[in-house]
Amino acid sequence: MGPLFPNGVIAGGWDYVVAVLIGVAFGFILEASGFSSSRNIVGVFYGYNFVVLRVFFTAVIVAMVGLLYFNYFGILDLTKIFILPTYLGPMILGGVIMGVGFIMGGFCPGTSFTAIAIGKLDAVAYLAGLYLGMAGFTMAYPYIADFFNSGYLGHITLTQITGIPAHWFAFTFTVIALAVFWGVLGIEKRIRKNMTDYKF
């Protein structure tokens, strides 16, 4: 049956409507998980709050295992889904910049919008910086275009590179994620014991 749009189950004109609905649901879950607080988010770097890690790892393993089951039962054809193309060097650098921005600003782009939605001023400043950065990137693009487009590997997956079936990756990643969940619970407890005041 799926993917719904490429297979025409949902007509093409509805993609923006579906995108808005999914966006609303995503924003709601982010806010409900406490992602609108920058202290919550950066807590993962200081070790007193691992909610980011837990929420995102849960989302990843549920989606990953769920997709494999969908594919197996014929509900979704995994060969038809879009896979983001890999530009190895630029992606590593982008990840580093993103991480630095994450720890400095206390938000990632999505969570900054949920924080603005509940009226956080630091998120407004963050968003101003985000747009400034985008403008800067756009103007500097001619100078960095060569690097930006380098290291192209195509629409590849780990299964294609290594030849190991996808379910082995899914299983290994799930085991690691579950172990990390229980590990960080202990870290959280020990660090919070020594914190005098901790408010979200």
Place this chain on the structure above:
Amino acid sequence: MKRIYIFLTAFMFLLAFGTLFFNETNKPEQIEPQKLLMEIVRPGRYVTTDHVAKMIIQNNPSLEIIDVRNENEFNNYSLPKAINIPLDSLLNKNNLLYFGIPDMKVVFISNDAIAADQAWVFIKRLGFKNTFVMKGGLNHWMETIIEPQAPEQTEPATALDTYAFRQGARMYFTGGKAEISEPSKINVQVRKRKKTNVVAGGC
């Protein structure tokens, strides 16, 4: 709170563990939809009843006739050496062994060409090559091979040749007598020009 964490962890672990038992090869390989469509549009899959008759008579070892009608119809009448695989059991594992044999030409037959065409699409979709459909099915077989109609005198020589072959084939398949076509007896009337004394034109 702790208890639900333990339950969810165990549940997630079991689900992920279950994926390890997915057998990658349990899905039949299929050809690309575009490729299938191109093959369906192409008329090259049809073979004529004459061609099939010739191959049967020559005892061509590469011919494999698959009759996709039900068992009753098959027992009632079918072509010699045809194998009966009803359409609804075509994709059974044992029946699929008949396809994809190197150098074998599979010809599907049914009463008309529709059921045979459906069988052809199923088999083509699984990627098997060298599969054909007998054009017009057994109905056309009856019309052309078993009860061939004599062509008009004015038809081209190839039609007469075909008719001669069909009569021979009819003998082969039915054991009946064929009318041997003798050179046609046409009374040629010679018209003699009447003699006249009048000078008829000329330059």
